[in-house]
Amino acid sequence: MNDRQLDLIIARILRAGVTLSAATVLSGGVWYLARSGEARPSYGHFIGIPGIRALVSLPGPEVVMLAGLLMLIATPVARVVFSLVAFAMERDWVYVGITAVVLAVLGYSLVTGL
Numbered sequence: 001m002n003d004r005q006l007d008l009i010i011a012r013i014l015r016a017g018v019t020l021s022a023a024t025v026l027s028g029g030v031w032y033l034a035r036s037g038e039a040r041p042s043y044g045h046f047i048g049i050p051g052i053r054a055l056v057s058l059p060g061p062e063v064v065m066l067a068g069l070l071m072l073i074a075t076p077v078a079r080v081v082f083s084l085v086a087f088a089m090e091r092d093w094v095y096v097g098i099t100a101v102v103l104a105v106l107g108y109s110l111v112t113g114l
Helices: 003-036 051-057 060-089 093-112
Strands: none
Touching (some): 003 060
């Protein structure tokens, strides 16, 4: 695999992730508006639900929109994972190490929220 092929595959991963995420958020938004578009929002009362627990406690349209946002967050992570595998296949150990550090930082920030 040469550099040009690697760049094309990474571009396709990013494009597919963003497109799928946008379509998911859009479908959840359309569902939300169809279900409760005329309801008056209560801006004086906010209940935040942190983390993945929101997926089981929110109504259907909100879950779909949140899943789309999680896909958007996962897109660059998938790119880094693919890059790590590609560099390992090329036996480019310097870039494997750098990419592993980037993946560790991404994982740490996703887990801790920092």
